[in-house]
Amino acid sequence: MELHYAYYSSPIGLIEISGNEDGIATLYFVDERKHSSSKVHPSLKECLLQVEEYFKGLRKEFGIKVNPKGTDFQKRVWEKLSTLPYGRTVTYLDISRMLGDANATRAVGNANGSNPISIIVPCHRVIGVSGKLVGYGGGLWRKEWLLNHEKSSTFGKQTTLFNP
Numbered sequence: 001m002e003l004h005y006a007y008y009s010s011p012i013g014l015i016e017i018s019g020n021e022d023g024i025a026t027l028y029f030v031d032e033r034k035h036s037s038s039k040v041h042p043s044l045k046e047c048l049l050q051v052e053e054y055f056k057g058l059r060k061e062f063g064i065k066v067n068p069k070g071t072d073f074q075k076r077v078w079e080k081l082s083t084l085p086y087g088r089t090v091t092y093l094d095i096s097r098m099l100g101d102a103n104a105t106r107a108v109g110n111a112n113g114s115n116p117i118s119i120i121v122p123c124h125r126v127i128g129v130s131g132k133l134v135g136y137g138g139g140l141w142r143k144e145w146l147l148n149h150e151k152s153s154t155f156g157k158q159t160t161l162f163n164p
Contacts, residue, residue, distance in 0.1 A: 001020045001021065001022055002020060003018045003019065003020055003025055004018065004019065004020055004037070004041035004043060004044055005017065005018050005034075005035035005037060005044075006018075006037075006040045006041070006044040006047070006048055007030075007033055008048055008051050008052065010029075010051070010055050011055060011145075012029070012138075012141075012142050012145050012146075013029045013030075013138070013142070014029065014030050014031070014032070014033070015027060015028065015029055015030070015051065015119075016028050016029075016030045016033070016034070016035075017044055017047055017048065017051070019043055019044055019047065019067065020041075020043050021043050022065075022067045023064070023065035023066045023067030024044075024047050024064055024065065024066045024067065024117055024120065025066075025067055025068065025069065025116065025117075026068075026116045026117060027047075027051070027116070027117045027118050027119060027120055028116070028118065028137070028138075029118070029137075029138040029139075029142060046064060047064050047120075050062050050063070050064055050120075051119065051120075054119065055149075057149070057153050060086035060087070060150070060153065061086065062120045064120060066082075066117050066120060066121065068115070068116045068117050068121070069116065070111070070114060070116070071111075073107065073111060074111040074114055074115075076099060077095060077099070077108055077111035077112060077115075078111070078115055078117075078121050080095050080098050080099060081095070081112065081115065081121050081122055081123055081125070081126070082120075082121050082122070084122050084125045084126075086122075086150055086153070087150040087151050087153060088125060089125050089126070089127045089147065090125060090126055090127070091126065091127055091128065091129045092105045092108045092109045092112065092126055092128070092129070093105050093129050095108045095112070095126060096108045109135065112126050112135070113135055113137060115137075118137065118138060119146070123136070123137075124136060124138075124142075124143045124146045124147060125147070125150075133147075
């Protein structure tokens, strides 16, 4: 089935989204538009809306059907990534243990790096065992921005109109 493309101008760069009725296939940071369609295909409209809500701090979970292409192992890793809580980080070792093989850390890192649907499948929430930010296809500065964005979110925090 043919892929359709849409673009979102986020605070940290242009995002290209591809997908069709089977789900979202990719979500990448890009330098420029490669596809010039001015009309957004219906299969991508909800994704664009949810990505915009995420960047506005209004959404912490995505309810979008995804259809990434990858090996069975990669898909298992990406499924685990999709369960990671908003605003929290885990290590590659943690993901390996979730999969039942603490020795699969390098393979998990490779699968994480091959994730075709960033943000929705939150590979940015995986850090090195030392606690340092390592590896992110969109650049470590974007990974840091995304983690700070999630940590500074007002979800679950009580706000008041007046100072006490």
